[in-house]
Amino acid sequence: MSVQTLSINFINEKNFTKQMSDNQEYTYKYPRASLTVDCVIFGISSNNAINVLLVQRKNPPFQDCWAFCGGFVDMNETTEQSAIRELKEETSLCNINLTQFHCFSSLDRDPRGRTITIAYYAVVDFEKVKDKVRADDDAKQCQWFNINSLPALAFDHEQILKKAIDVISMTRDRITIEKGDITKYDYDAIVNAANCSLLGGGGVDGAIHRAAGKGLYQECLTLNGCQTGQAKITKGYNLPSKYVIHTPGPIYRNGNNNEDELLASCYRNCLLLAEQNNIKTICFPSISTGVYHFPLQKASLIAIKTIKQCLISMPTIEKVTMVCFDDNTLNYYKQALNEQ
Ligand code: AR6
16 A cells, blocks of 8 residues: 555544645644653663663753753654754763663653653663763753662653663563472572571571582581672572572661661672573572561562662573562562562
């Protein structure tokens, strides 16, 4: 079907009224949405920290708020060209490989009126670009923020960020939540919710040591323990998994003792060790939510958020599974996977 026929069908079908002016231009009486682009730029540091590039808006709406760099698409450019132009104008970054990942079209997403945005992302080497950014055009400032200390974002940019993380980390393919006994998993590595002595205990720690046998205990004796939030790796011995990664989670007191960050660092450090040891499949128990009394809902949100963020910069890790021992735990982690 020719392009011409297609467009005529479309016009008839929608019952659009068409007027042809003298200079052969079509005009429609129906209002149309505006189109914008947004650029989510992740800068990955050599220590795997994730930084996000934001601009402070010079003009209303959301004046002085932080947002992704972006703007209206001009009539003479594609959305790709527009994204490249906006990135250059507002942050001075060029030669960045942008990938289109989603279209955001909530009716109320922009107080100026109906505006649809096409979002792009890029993952760049932070050390190479960190000093190259400079605000210009309608950006008051332009700055890198660690992903864990972002300011409030303008428009629906929180949602755009979440979607970008999901798309880049390929959450749907790489993170699963299952009910089961972690000692039965024949993944490359299982994680042990250990204590700082690394010499065994109750809960999942006890189950792992029992299933792995004496060899594990003997190797653990050589490790000199491990600090809360850190991680150490051993072989799996009689377990189906090749490795065990041991991490002591925080004991939850009142939430004012850095418990959240320590729990996040457990997941981060286990995944870093996994990556360094060429581990492709890894499963976690629900760290700290047993004997250490970390509130389950909060722990599940921290775990999923941290895993998703880590996967952005760890393409070699193919599969991460949260192995939940009971239905209650399972439900919280499933909910967290949907929400985070
Ligand atoms: N597979 C998967 N999950 C399990 C298993 C299993 N086989 N067994 C228990 N769980 P906890 P924590 C779940 O208490 O809170 C130890 O004594 C359990 O239902 O094992 O980090 C250590 O030596 C819960 O959901 O770990 C430390 O001293 C989750 O695993 C201390 O406990 C974690 O519960 C660590 O406490």
